[in-house]
Amino acid sequence: APPPVARLEKPGGWSFEPFGRLMIDAGSVDAPASISDPGLGFGNEVRRARIGVQGDIPGGFDYKMELEFTGGAVEITDAILGYEAGDTKLSVGQHNNFQGLEELTSSRFTSFMERAAFTDAFDFQRRVGLSASYGKGMVLLQGGVFTDNIDNLDADNNSWGADARAVVAPKLGNFQLHAGGSVHYRDLNDAQTTVRYRQRPQVHFTDTRFINTGNIGAVSELGYGLELAAINGPLHLTGETFWQQVDRPGALTDPTFFGGYAEVGYFLTPGDSRGYKGNKFDRVKPKNPVGKGGFGAVQVNARYDHLDLSDAGVIGGIQDSFGVSLIWTPSDYTRFMLNYWRNQYRDAAILAGTSADYSVDSFGVRAQVDF
Amino acid sequence: APPPVARLEKPGGWSFEPFGRLMIDAGSVDAPASISDPGLGFGNEVRRARIGVQGDIPGGFDYKMELEFTGGAVEITDAILGYEAGDTKLSVGQHNNFQGLEELTSSRFTSFMERAAFTDAFDFQRRVGLSASYGKGMVLLQGGVFTDNIDNLDADNNSWGADARAVVAPKLGNFQLHAGGSVHYRDLNDAQTTVRYRQRPQVHFTDTRFINTGNIGAVSELGYGLELAAINGPLHLTGETFWQQVDRPGALTDPTFFGGYAEVGYFLTPGDSRGYKGNKFDRVKPKNPVGKGGFGAVQVNARYDHLDLSDAGVIGGIQDSFGVSLIWTPSDYTRFMLNYWRNQYRDAAILAGTSADYSVDSFGVRAQVDF
């Protein structure tokens, strides 16, 4: 039998590879009984259904396009033309603007069903732009200028931003360290006159956000992020912090909102470890997968996640979430996940009776395949 | 020359196969002249344009995603993560909920341009859920729980249903028999408070429905189906019946609507037969295809289709349709089809002058390719 062919190729360096992912979620959100909201209780959804294509082009170029299909619509996630010369990679098109470790880590490889509360809250998203990335040894430097997401990029949109990030990632034997920082500026220009920061209770199948700044007048955003991670065999530790400062119009005081998380995880199955590649968390490849006499990899994780949307007169609320996850990875491309979260709110945007301080439990399961 | 590669593969059992279909329809709907409706007369459309991907994942898993592109929108048809262990197949994600033989048969392989009138009328569709299928020898048992279609599955939707089906399919020499029954329950919960059953006159390029219950208040639906088919060389017979009972709120009487069809088909070209695989009708592979000195397969079919949407005070109307089809299958992946239908209405939802009892002629042609 001929050897398997995993990608299409033409002589000279042209190639084509398809890829995709499918995540199916279910679970429940239990809030105080005095909150009546049809989005609470049981929920389920196809969280992500994506298909993409990527490949190489003769001369050092490459391309990547990825599409997300959800609820009757389609969104372009990545649409990139790249060029690699030595240690430098240039990218033009829609791509991630170096927001931080967890945002840049694929959703296929995160420790919990949803990323840290601050990532969506502060509107992290891919945008159209031009960037350079320089990586050599343990050092990574990234920077770019961006306009807006394709979906928002109509002819009248003249918003723009600039982003920079630096990472050092020394590896000492089995011990992988990762430390980084980033800074982000975004000028809203005529595209919008307000921002709104809000967040779900750690699961996505609900649309109820207990913390929410509402629309606040804004001219620009300035964000700072710090990130830290360590992997040593079955154990990993990671955490990030992010400050988002909003420049409000005129003489209004500028609030600074804050989010962060700290996480520890451990593999119960011997020989398994969290993947790390390209300065991001990567695929877990079980040492003893299902189908080869093994049971796959089993990992437990615990996380504290904090998001504070109250500052300078804006009362968006504070969410403190304590979560545990159990992840079963039968084989390289499949994953089943169980999440439980206890979310504690202060100054919540939704009142439970007359109280803005209460707790919400979130429970979720996910079935995942990627290819 | 190296042997052709029909799918991408990686060592260990990963694979990727693209597939798709394209159906282009045209025709006309001729109703009594007293009905003035721009949807009548000549019509045409791209009936289905679909692209999908499927493959295997090491460890016994598999995946399937299929997308339908129509009129500026995209819909996910299948989005499935599967697992096969011996005779049992588990599926999670959006898939068909075991509605019956014709609904489960691919639209590429049906005998007429549209499926039986009751299938669309009773809102058969793929939904997100979890199911098991057990098949051994001539027996197939299927069951699952489902929520709703991805497009309708917003955070406030808490509808759910349960479905079960049993089939026996003995094969005696060349004679293939198929007999089955299914039961379907769906609780609308807060997602909807009404149902509406209606149907087109056997062609899809019109949006005129001569029978239509209009919105009727509903709490849940309970459906029962029976199915029967037989293939013997060039000849096949098939038929189904389906009862849809609507639980109306409060003291209202619960109507039961009914649909069914009976069909006979015959291949004029010697050696050809209707495909049957996986307890469904399957691809016709002409014995003497075009391009290999043959003319392909030619089949004629006749069908009586009945749909009664009047019961318990609801007057949706009755449609009795008598149809013939001529199908030319030049090669395994192409098909050209000609349909003529005579539809007789009683208590129609659209009046012809003052009469609710009249006839409508539908004529359609289809060009089809799949890959």
Next chain:
Amino acid sequence: APPPVARLEKPGGWSFEPFGRLMIDAGSVDAPASISDPGLGFGNEVRRARIGVQGDIPGGFDYKMELEFTGGAVEITDAILGYEAGDTKLSVGQHNNFQGLEELTSSRFTSFMERAAFTDAFDFQRRVGLSASYGKGMVLLQGGVFTDNIDNLDADNNSWGADARAVVAPKLGNFQLHAGGSVHYRDLNDAQTTVRYRQRPQVHFTDTRFINTGNIGAVSELGYGLELAAINGPLHLTGETFWQQVDRPGALTDPTFFGGYAEVGYFLTPGDSRGYKGNKFDRVKPKNPVGKGGFGAVQVNARYDHLDLSDAGVIGGIQDSFGVSLIWTPSDYTRFMLNYWRNQYRDAAILAGTSADYSVDSFGVRAQVDF
């Protein structure tokens, strides 16, 4: 190592090939300061993000489906089932209706970022239909009947049209000549009662159209096109003219609008030439590409483009555009382009102060990859 596999194949003649393109544009539109419009000034967009599939089907058939993803939506460009017998090609489905040389030339291979002003202005687009194409030696004859674009083809749409085109393309040594003419009729029927012709200032990232007929009552359209091109080594010349006559309802005078362009281009890099294949301009394949010790191909082009939307009492305005482009083609599948246009308006639809006669400068850059 086994030879590269560029397409999937099954024995007997079935094949599958993916393809796609990505174009990322940025630039600016500078109009007189008295025009206040947020669509002016800097702009950028993902101009085209497309993925398609095509292949052969046993028996002489073939298929092609291409999807365009833009701003949250998806459009089907091509959806074709084809059959080739000798010198004749039959096509059914959505495809181009033989509008003229530049419209039929892929956007990957045009000399400027946007095609001639008349092409979009006169609503050239792919439509669902049935066509035949006969090509032998230097002669090409094409004709078809069409209804409407898939996106507009609802059940009430009964518009239709007929199109025919003839081309002679003699080749004398290195000298390729191309001359053609086409005629186009379209009956709007009940689908629309008006037409509107308008055009952007040679870049697409703005939505400001300085010339615009507004909605004018219409019954049908009749178009005539002439096309001419010549390639001789590094040099090419090309031009087209198109007359669009609108049949207005009742006794209203029927206006004839007119557009055309003339272009000359020259490759500065020795050995390079504009591609020509299938009676259309085709891919530039640099003689000395990047990655093989070369710099790729560099081409300069100049074009005069004219569009007159004023006639018979309709004052849509006149646009005279003078443009230059610089195209760098590093390798077969990549392209970077710089465009500058000077657009002169008479009787413009947008007033600059009180004047309808003024100039607008457009500047654009494009990064492009296809696969």
